[in-house]
Amino acid sequence: MESTVAGMHEDRLLLGPGPSEPYPEAMEALARPVLGHLDPEYLAVIREIREQLQQVFRTGNELTLPVSGTGSSGMEACLASLLEVGDTIIVGVNGYFGERLCEVARRGGAEVVRVEAPWGTPIDPADLVAAQQANPQAAVLAVVAAETSTGVRNDVAPIGPALAQTDTLLLVDAVTALGGTQLEVDAWQIDASYSASQKCLGAPPGLAPVTLGPRAVARMKARKTPVRSFYLDLGLLHEYFLASPPTYHHTASSTLAYSLHAGLGRLLEEGVEQVWARHDRIGRLLQSALPELGFGLIAPESHRLPQLTATTLPNGLDEGSLRKRLLAEYGIEVGGGLGDFAGRAWRIGLMGHAATERSVVTLLGAVRELLA
Amino acid sequence: MESTVAGMHEDRLLLGPGPSEPYPEAMEALARPVLGHLDPEYLAVIREIREQLQQVFRTGNELTLPVSGTGSSGMEACLASLLEVGDTIIVGVNGYFGERLCEVARRGGAEVVRVEAPWGTPIDPADLVAAQQANPQAAVLAVVAAETSTGVRNDVAPIGPALAQTDTLLLVDAVTALGGTQLEVDAWQIDASYSASQKCLGAPPGLAPVTLGPRAVARMKARKTPVRSFYLDLGLLHEYFLASPPTYHHTASSTLAYSLHAGLGRLLEEGVEQVWARHDRIGRLLQSALPELGFGLIAPESHRLPQLTATTLPNGLDEGSLRKRLLAEYGIEVGGGLGDFAGRAWRIGLMGHAATERSVVTLLGAVRELLA
Numbered sequence: 001m002e003s004t005v006a007g008m009h010e011d012r013l014l015l016g017p018g019p020s021e022p023y024p025e026a027m028e029a030l031a032r033p034v035l036g037h038l039d040p041e042y043l044a045v046i047r048e049i050r051e052q053l054q055q056v057f058r059t060g061n062e063l064t065l066p067v068s069g070t071g072s073s074g075m076e077a078c079l080a081s082l083l084e085v086g087d088t089i090i091v092g093v094n095g096y097f098g099e100r101l102c103e104v105a106r107r108g109g110a111e112v113v114r115v116e117a118p119w120g121t122p123i124d125p126a127d128l129v130a131a132q133q134a135n136p137q138a139a140v141l142a143v144v145a146a147e148t149s150t151g152v153r154n155d156v157a158p159i160g161p162a163l164a165q166t167d168t169l170l171l172v173d174a175v176t177a178l179g180g181t182q183l184e185v186d187a188w189q190i191d192a193s194y195s196a197s198q199k200c201l202g203a204p205p206g207l208a209p210v211t212l213g214p215r216a217v218a219r220m221k222a223r224k225t226p227v228r229s230f231y232l233d234l235g236l237l238h239e240y241f242l243a244s245p246p247t248y249h250h251t252a253s254s255t256l257a258y259s260l261h262a263g264l265g266r267l268l269e270e271g272v273e274q275v276w277a278r279h280d281r282i283g284r285l286l287q288s289a290l291p292e293l294g295f296g297l298i299a300p301e302s303h304r305l306p307q308l309t310a311t312t313l314p315n316g317l318d319e320g321s322l323r324k325r326l327l328a329e330y331g332i333e334v335g336g337g338l339g340d341f342a343g344r345a346w347r348i349g350l351m352g353h354a355a356t357e358r359s360v361v362t363l364l365g366a367v368r369e370l371l372a
Numbered sequence: 373m374e375s376t377v378a379g380m381h382e383d384r385l386l387l388g389p390g391p392s393e394p395y396p397e398a399m400e401a402l403a404r405p406v407l408g409h410l411d412p413e414y415l416a417v418i419r420e421i422r423e424q425l426q427q428v429f430r431t432g433n434e435l436t437l438p439v440s441g442t443g444s445s446g447m448e449a450c451l452a453s454l455l456e457v458g459d460t461i462i463v464g465v466n467g468y469f470g471e472r473l474c475e476v477a478r479r480g481g482a483e484v485v486r487v488e489a490p491w492g493t494p495i496d497p498a499d500l501v502a503a504q505q506a507n508p509q510a511a512v513l514a515v516v517a518a519e520t521s522t523g524v525r526n527d528v529a530p531i532g533p534a535l536a537q538t539d540t541l542l543l544v545d546a547v548t549a550l551g552g553t554q555l556e557v558d559a560w561q562i563d564a565s566y567s568a569s570q571k572c573l574g575a576p577p578g579l580a581p582v583t584l585g586p587r588a589v590a591r592m593k594a595r596k597t598p599v600r601s602f603y604l605d606l607g608l609l610h611e612y613f614l615a616s617p618p619t620y621h622h623t624a625s626s627t628l629a630y631s632l633h634a635g636l637g638r639l640l641e642e643g644v645e646q647v648w649a650r651h652d653r654i655g656r657l658l659q660s661a662l663p664e665l666g667f668g669l670i671a672p673e674s675h676r677l678p679q680l681t682a683t684t685l686p687n688g689l690d691e692g693s694l695r696k697r698l699l700a701e702y703g704i705e706v707g708g709g710l711g712d713f714a715g716r717a718w719r720i721g722l723m724g725h726a727a728t729e730r731s732v733v734t735l736l737g738a739v740r741e742l743l744a
Contacts, residue, residue: 009404010413018623019406030402030627032381034391034576036705041382068578069441069603072622076603104602198623204406205625206440206578228600230476231441231448248710250444251390251570253577255402256628333408338620 013354015363016335017148017308018176019198019205020351022263026203029262035254038246042254045261046241049209052264056178056201056272057193057211059185065241066207066260067232068252071175071196074208076104077232078171078192079140082216084225085109087139090131090168092116092123096149096338097173101142108228113138119340120310122303125155129162138168139219145177149338151299151310151347153181160189169216175199178209179267180279180307180351185211192216197256200279200307202352203263206256210234263352280306282355286348289364293371298345307355309348310341314371319346322370330366385726387735388707389520389680390548391570391577392723394635398575401634407626410618414626417633418613421581424636428550428573428644429565429583431557437613438579438632439604440624443547443568446580448476449604450543450564451512454588456597457481459511462503462540464488464495468521468710469545473514480600485510491712492682494675497527501534510540511591512564517549521710523671523682523719525553532561541588547571550581551639552651552679552723557583564588569628572651572679574724575635578628582606635724652678654727658720661736665743670717679727681720682713686743691718694742702738 014021035042050064057064067077079101083089089110091101094117102112115131117123123143132141141163145156160170169191177183178193180200185193191213198205212220212234220227220235227233231250240249267275283306287297294314297304313319319336323346326332337345350359386393407414422436429436439449451473455461461482463473466489474484487503489495495515504513513535517528532542541563549555550565552572557565563585570577584592584606592599592607599605603622612621639647655678659669666686669676685691691708695718698704709717722731 010407010411012405012407012411014406014408016408019408022406027403031399033384034386034394034570035382035384036386036388036391037577039382039384039699039705069445070622070624073441073603076601100602107598107600107602109600196623198406204627205409205623206628226479228479228481229448230472230479231445232603250442251568251577252442255576256578327411333411
């Protein structure tokens with residue numbers, strides 16, 4: 001068969017909403033020989049990944065593992081494992097991924113209570129706590145820590161203490177947050193959280209780190225009905241990855257595990273707090289330069305993520321054609337706006353290995369050329 | 373963090389039930405720069421993979437794509453997308469993966485009609501057709517073409533024509549069959565089928581090729597309720613991968629796509645029928661040698677798969693300890709028995725790049741040493 005891809009590697013600088021540039025160590029690890037999914041060496045890698053993830057999630061949770069899918073599979077694994085048909089879930093919605101939480105929960109048969117804020121603004125945690133008081137039967141309260149669609153940081157820290165004495169679990173979407181900005185699973189009393197390998201963790205896509213605390217594990221064990229998904233049943237995945245002997249569940253990929261392991265190793269060598277500081281410094285560097293070029297910053301400064309900047313374009317410019325030229329002429333990927341910002345914004349990620357001054361300088365240089 | 377995996381690559385010959393040895397081209401492709409999941413180059417790769425998979429599945433089905441998960445995710449994607457709560461499914465059960473089809477369908481809310489044969493024997497297709505006649509309301513009839521747990525081939529060819537004038541769709545598990553033994557999606561009137569990247573296709577695990585024919589697509593479009601899974605909704609995946617412009621669904625992995633593309637490219641260069649012939653020849657070579665060493669062949673000769681041999685051990689030998697020695701002393705992985713054969717059988721895969729005379733000679737040499 002005639003192949004268009006066999007001969008030529010595309011040259012890319014990934015500054016979109018993810019995947020980000022993987023660390024070189026994560027790419028190198030892909031070349032390791034493939035191991036069987038029950039190989040003792042593979043299961044040792046999974047156990048090491050658990051220890052690494054515990055450090056990055058800032059938790060001692062025993063049930064901490066990578067789901068064999070992308071970040072969306074981590075979201076669905078948590079919702080499917082923690083909710084039963086007819087359960088109520090409260091969801092903070094101020095962007096695309098809050099909407100997706102509602103959609104996934106609704107498909108699973110849950111009653112969804114929405115707590116909204118306009119796209120581009122943060123959710124008031126007091127509104128979430130009030131919604132829980134109005135719906136004390138709610139099984140789960142879910143919120144996105146870092147809204148990839150708007151660049152807004154939602155305040156998560158105050159919610160956990162308010163839920164701790166209730167029967168409502170706190171589920172936090174940390175897809176873009178983990179390894180980029182402060183997230184404290186134990187200190188903030190988060191019951192469950194999920195992320196993705198390809199954003200601030202600096203590995204290629206394909207794995208979704210998940211952590212469940214004791215209250216979430218107890219909830220899962222007390223289910224009256226089986227999890228509707230076999231593939232994403234976190235109880236079965238726990239038995240597979242971390243029990244001894246392991247119970248076969250699916251053919252997990254040592255290739256992706258090695259790569260995530262290497263990305264996490266690089267992150268931990270730098271240090272979790274140092275990585276947060278780097279993302280903060282680099283993100284602010286971009287955000288201070290964009291207005292000079294006529295770009296607008298969507299998120300308010302108090303809740304503006306450093307690792308993901310949603311930005312409106314200088315007056316009159318068509319985001320799509322400029323974005324396509326950036327990719328075609330300079331090999332730089334940024335994301336287009338989603339939802340309320342479709343057609344009039346870019347989303348610029350400076351995550352993981354791409355969170356460097358060089359990325360900012362390269363991007364700004366190319367944008368200046370395009371605007372000239 | 374102290375790492376046990378950073379320094380040393382394990383040396384393995386993967387002759388278990390999968391993952392198999394990937395083709396060198398598939399490993400090499402992992403090193404390609406990561407592309408964004410909406411990059412035009414990435415979507416071009418996905419379209420090429422569709423063409424490749426159409427050749428391997430022997431189908432013109434437009435909805436042919438790789439699901440972002442392992443073979444089990446392909447199974448669940450098909451069941452979740454084709455069944456609604458309360459629907460009836462007829463499942464052929466003569467091994468572990470027939471059981472899994474029942475389990476996944478049941479969790480999704482379907483009524484399951486089992487058509488059984490003992491583990492290690494094939495299912496009579498007439499029994500499946502009779503079950504459909506007794507349950508004409510059945511939405512789906514599912515059967516495993518190549519039972520990875522027993523090495524048994526089930527006769528699929530006669531079923532499709534018997535269902536063509538009914539409202540029951542034929543779903544075929546081709547996880548171990550695809551690229552190993554004859555499978556004819558169009559000629560056999562198969563409505564839906566799924567497989568996995570890491571067996572006879574010769575790529576690392578992580579992707580599940582799926583194909584849906586016109587009757588299955590129409591069924592999906594006529595659903596009264598949304599697919600219970602968002603991540604595995606084949607309608608949404610179709611809009612994402614193959615519509616123009618694509619609709620964002622999840623952050624699919626260009627790394628795994630490139631690798632599958634390379635594995636399929638190698639397979640197609642050899643030729644689909646030539647690959648079947650190679651698997652046949654190599655499997656028979658092993659199967660003719662095993663009885664001389666005192667091993668028993670579980671599947672009857674008429675329905676014995678070449679790519680996956682389930683074999684009982686010479687009298688009195690503990691399969692687990694011998695299998696662990698094979699791995700530790702010779703770096704050769706074979707699988708243990710599942711279900712009815714747990715503790716007393718091996719499962720030996722000769723799939724994809726491992727389907728070579730060298731694999732057979734290496735394995736038999738090591739086994740002779742262990743038995744000596």
